[in-house]
Amino acid sequence: MNTFTQNTTEIILESISDGVFTVDHEWKIMSFNRAAEKITGISRKDAIGRHCWNVFRSNMCQDECALKKTMQEGKSFFSSSTYIVNNKKKRIPTTVFTSLLKDKNGNIIGGVETFRDHSLVEELRKKLYGRFQMGDMISRSQAMRDIFKILPKVSQSDSTVLIIGETGTGKELIARAIHDLSSRKDKPFVAINCGAFPDTLLESELFGYKAGAFTHATKNKPGLFAAADKGTILLDEIGDTSPSFQVKLLRVLEEKVFLPLGAVKKEKSDVRLIAATNKNLSKMVDAGTFRQDLFYRINVVQLKLPPLRQKMEDIPLLVDHFIASLNKIRGKSVSGIDKTALGILMTHDYPGNIRELENIIEHAFVLCSKGDITKEHLPSTLTRQSMIATEDNFSQFPLKAAEIKVIKAFLKKNNYDRKATAKDLGIHKSTLFRKINKLGIKLPKIDGRFKR
Amino acid sequence: MKVAVTVWDERISPVFDSARTLLIVDIKNDKMKNISYKSFNPELEASLAEELSLLGIKVLICGAISQAYSTLIEAGTIQLIPFISGNVNEVLESYIKGNPLVPAFLMPGCREEEENP
Structure with a gap:
């Protein structure tokens, strides 16, 4: 390289906004450009001659060093899920590109690492993402976004809230979000599953007991109402409580006092109550299995969480969210999910809702360490389910076969107009799409909406 | 200790x-005793400071650390000595002898007055 070219290269390296450093075969830094100084906060003088891991300080340095892989395999590598920790204890998200460093004769003399500060991109991404996020909940669906919109006001009101939703829809997450957005946020948040305890145990858990209240009660034990003083308590599965417990709870709500087991003096209660259930409480009131007065008392603000099958548009968003958090927790670098696998997830019904989806992704993480999650990484029950309804095995699954036949007939009748077919079948358009995908019905390349 | x-x-x-990996060593009469290794993943520890306290740890020496973990650990009773680099034995021997780890083992670009271990 002549002097002119060398100077030009140096000028370019100094003027670009990407950090660039080079290392020798002993992993010691040989050069460190101006952007590298700016991003890491380390001067060139301090960096040169030091081991790259002590300067760059990335989460990849220890086990997944891209530069090491480049030196071993002679190939370039790109990584997008990395961060460095600077001397101000700040994590800086970065992307990294590595390649070999050769002299003019083509001999390998070390490696080059180019990195880019992604803090701004990350910040913008979070803001964009934040539109669909509240606390630890994430959703693009209109129903959930409506809840997100009113949640700050609900939180500040201090009213009792009733959360209704199937298992796994995130009732506890929403209760926690209400607590975190309220003026009680610095006080405890306590959750208890009422359905898990028999009556007397539930009472002692909630209200506590005094020494001598029963055999083995050797000392006073404060209950959860005392533990959550000035905070929030979530009574999950409230529909599973007995009528006698319901009376006691009603008294706490009305009089703002509770009586620990074996006590003679009532104790004051300053706790915000959030109740949750997967049951239809108004039907239970009609049937006489849930007290009407308690129902009215807890049903001040009602939040209804839709099941996942009614907000299938959330699946890609949730999958990305779970992949990102599991990558962090498990120290893996799974990049995403491929189209086939996502297609399978989109056709499942999710009786276990978001929790079930989370478990499916966790299952995939056991089998997949990097790259995309594929069909092979999904639980076999899911992939089997997506296969059973193919037209090749009609005889084994007569019900599915009948369903395929009916849908196909109605599609044909409506000239493959999906909207009209759904209307004819008396189901929602999205349900029809789901069934078409799940049953593996092949559609011709015409769309009935655009008749010639 | x-x-x-x-x-x-x-x-x-x-x-x-x-x-x-966490190396845990007992220092008694200026000598290292009972060296043990524990697999460790800070991202998985829900209550990091408590976990470390339960192990009886009084001092934690580490490399670069992000603010969230640093605050968690320092909020407990553990003394944190961050931004240290180098060979573990050399660092521990120096620590036992009472020699200051800073600036001798301080990571590049970290000023002494900032860390004050």
């Missing part, structure tokens, strides 16, 4: 947040 160091082979892990 129990001292813990996040290690990577013979050296101190460059980043605490992604460290996977």
Whole structure:
């Protein structure tokens, strides 16, 4: 390289906004450009001659060093899920590109690492993402976004809230979000599953007991109402409580006092109550299995969480969210999910809702360490389910076969107009799409909406 | 007194947040005793400071650490000595002798007055 070219290269390296450093075969830094100084906060003088891991300080340095892989395999590598920790204890998200460093004769003399500060991109991404996020909940669906919109006001009101939703829809997450957005946020948040305890145990858990209240009660034990003083308590599965417990709870709500087991003096209660259930409480009131007065008392603000099958548009968003958090927790670098696998997830019904989806992704993480999650990484029950309804095995699954036949007939009748077919079948358009995908019905390349 | 160091082979892990092994050593009468290794993942520890306290750790020596973990650990009773680099044995021997780890083992670009271990 002549002097002119060398100077030009140096000028370019100094003027670009990407950090660039080079290392020798002993992993010691040989050069460190101006952007590298700016991003890491380390001067060139301090960096040169030091081991790259002590300067760059990335989460990849220890086990997944891209530069090491480049030196071993002679190939370039790109990584997008990395961060460095600077001397101000700040994590800086970065992307990294590595390649070999050769002299003019083509001999390998070390490696080059180019990195880019992604803090701004990350910040913008979070803001964009934040539109669909509240606390630890994430959703693009209109129903959930409506809840997100009113949640700050609900939180500040201090009213009792009733959360209704199937298992796994995130009732506890929403209760926690209400607590975190309220003026009680610095006080405890306590959750208890009422359905898990028999009556007397539930009472002692909630209200506590005094020494001598029963055999083995050797000392006073404060209950959860005392533990959550000035905070929030979530009574999950409230529909599973007995009528006698319901009376006691009603008294706490009305009089703002509770009586620990074996006590003679009532104790004051300053706790915000959030109740949750997967049951239809108004039907239970009609049937006489849930007290009407308690129902009215807890049903001040009602939040209804839709099941996942009614907000299938959330699946890609949730999958990305779970992949990102599991990558962090498990120290893996799974990049995403491929189209086939996502297609399978989109056709499942999710009786276990978001929790079930989370478990499916966790299952995939056991089998997949990097790259995309594929069909092979999904639980076999899911992939089997997506296969059973193919037209090749009609005889084994007569019900599915009948369903395929009916849908196909109605599609044909409506000239493959999906909207009209759904209307004819008396189901929602999205349900029809789901069934078409799940049953593996092949559609011709015409769309009935655009008749010639 | 129990001292813990996040290690990577013979050296101190460059980043605490992604460290996977904790070396725990008992220091008695200026000598290292009962050296043990524990697999460790800070991202998985729900109550990091409590976990470390339960192990009886009084001092934690580590490399670069992010603010969230640093605050968690320092909020407890553990003394944190961050931004340390180098060979684990050399660092521990120096610590036992009472020699200051800073600036001798301080990571590049970290000023002494900032860390004050």
